[in-house]
Amino acid sequence: MDVFEMEFAKVYPMLVAKAERKGRTVDEVYKVTCWLTGYTKENLIELMNSDSTYGEFLDGAPMMNPDRLNVKGRICGVRIEEIEDPRMRDLRILDKLVDDLAKGKAIEKIIGT
Numbered sequence: 001m002d003v004f005e006m007e008f009a010k011v012y013p014m015l016v017a018k019a020e021r022k023g024r025t026v027d028e029v030y031k032v033t034c035w036l037t038g039y040t041k042e043n044l045i046e047l048m049n050s051d052s053t054y055g056e057f058l059d060g061a062p063m064m065n066p067d068r069l070n071v072k073g074r075i076c077g078v079r080i081e082e083i084e085d086p087r088m089r090d091l092r093i094l095d096k097l098v099d100d101l102a103k104g105k106a107i108e109k110i111i112g113t
Contacts, residue, residue, distance in 0.1 A: 004055030004087065008047050011054045015098045022102040032097040035111040036090070038063035058090055067112065068093050075099060 003011065016029045030041045038061055039047075047057055068090065072081055075096045083089040100110045 008057045037061035
């Protein structure tokens with residue numbers, strides 16, 4: 001199954017679990033997700049309680065942060081800046097933000113706050 005067709009409520013908890021296994025919090029995952037997408041924490045909770053897909057989550061983002069294009073590096077062996085499909089790039093950027101959290105990077109360094 002295409003990741004964009006998967007239920008948001010099934011995919012997002014996996015990102016949270018990845019961060020929590022390394023001692024990070026769900027609120028930190030919300031923070032990087034909100035920074036990236038423009039959603040509020042409340043919006044994300046609503047999405048978790050809906051049948052929205054991961055694609056709908058990305059496509060319906062209130063305002064993708066233009067600074068997301070400054071996120072560099074590899075995720076799953078692929079350089080983010082080389083991903084041509086904008087949806088897939090945004091998906092991988094969120095993966096990278098959560099990965100950086102899990103690696104212990106300070107949230108201020110991740111999203112520049």
